[in-house]
Amino acid sequence: MHEMSLAEGVLQLIEDTARQQEFSKVTTVWLEIGQLAGVEVAAMRFCFDAVTRGSVAEGAQLEIISTPGTGWCLGCSTSVAMSEAFGECPQCGSYQVQVTGGTEMRVKELEVG
C-alpha cells in the first residue's frame, strides 16, 4: 500500500535525526517491517531510492528486517503463525484470530558517517 508515503516518513525520521545528531551522510538504514504490515518490500525499496535522491540518505543501503506474523486464536486459545492479516487459524480454520505480532513498521537504526 502507500509505500511512497512510508518512504517519505522514513526520510523525515532520518532528516530529523540528522539535524539532532549532526551527521550529513547515511550509508545504511535498517527497517523493521512485519509480514502483516501490508508493506510491499520491493515497492518500498523503489520508493526509498526515489525519495532519498538529493538527501542525506542518497545511495544508502536499505536493510529490511522481516518480523513474522503471529496471532492468538480464540478457538484454540493458542498463539499461531499467520501468513496474512485476516487469514484463518492454521490449526482449526477459524477466522477468530487476533493479530499479535508482525504489523511493525519501524526505522530501527542507521549507519552514518
Added chain:
Amino acid sequence: MCTTCGCASGEVKIDGADVHHETAAGHRHEHDHVHADGTSHRHDHSHDEGHAHQHSQERTHEHSHRYTPVHSHAPGLDARRMVQIEQDILAKNNAYAAQNRERLLERGIFALNLVSSPGSGKTTLLCKTIALLDGEPVAVIEGDQQTSRDAERIRASGAPAIQINTGKGCHLDAHMVGHAIEKLGLAEDSLLLIENVGNLVCPAAFDLGEAHKVAILSVTEGEDKPIKYPDMFRAASLMLLNKIDLLPYVDFDVDAAIAYARRVNPAIRVIRVSATSGEGLGEWLAFLRDGLSSAIAAKRQTVDSLKRQIAALEAKLQGSPT
C-alpha cells in the same frame, strides 16, 4: 517551510492554496545566515503572524535546515557510527492525529472519516445527509487528488466545506486535516464529515483524529470487497451499504457482503442506505446524532473536571498565607 509545524511545501493544496499558514502578514524572505564558526550561507524561509522563530536584538536566531548543510557543526564526527532510532514510520502522522483528536474533543465535535472506492456515492450521500440535517451544524472536508468539484457540490447543499487536493498522494493524512480544521473554523458542538480520497487501501493506515472510520460499499461493486481489502473494513466501525435501491438490477448478495465484513471485523455495524430513495437514512442520521451527543457530553465532562481542578486550586490558594 511552514513555521508553525515545520511542514515543507509540496503538491498538497487546501482550497487551491499551498499547505502553509497563509495570512495577510505571511511572507517569504531570503537572508544571509552566519554561523558561530564564521561560515555563512543564504537561505529563505516564510513567516506567518504567529512568527514561530523570533529574531532577537542581535539578529541571531535558531532555525532548522531541511537538508544537512555542507559545513559541519561538529568537526571530528566523520567516522562511521550507528544511530539508534527505533521509531514507528507513522509516528509523525499519529502525533498529528492525536493533536486533532484533542482539539475536536475540546470543542465537542464528532468527526467521521468516510472511506470507500471511487464511485461508491460518498458525495451524493453527504449532500443528502446535509439536506436532512436541515441546518444542524455540520462541516465537510473533501479529499481528492485534483479539482474542487466535490467541495463545490457540498457548499451548494448548504454546509461549509473545504477541499484538500493531495496531488500525487493517495490518502489524506492528519497533518493536512489539521490545517483544514484550522481554516474551516468549526462551530462548537457540531459534526465534521471527512470524505477521504477514493481508495480502499492506503487511507486505512492513516489516522486523522476521527472518532470512527466509516466504510461505504455500494451494491454496484463486488460483495467480496471486505475480504479483498480487509485492512479498511477492519479499521472501520460502521459499513454503509449504499445504493440499495439498485438491488433488483444487480447481482449482489447482501448477506454474503455482511458476512465477509464480519469475518474481518466481527464488531462492524452495518446500515443499508440509499441516498436516492432515502431508505436507511433515518438510522444513519440517528448514528450521527448519537455520536454528536456523546462528543458534547465528553466535552462537558472535560470542562467540568477542569472547573473542579480550578476550584480545588483556588481553595488551596485561599487557605495559604500570602
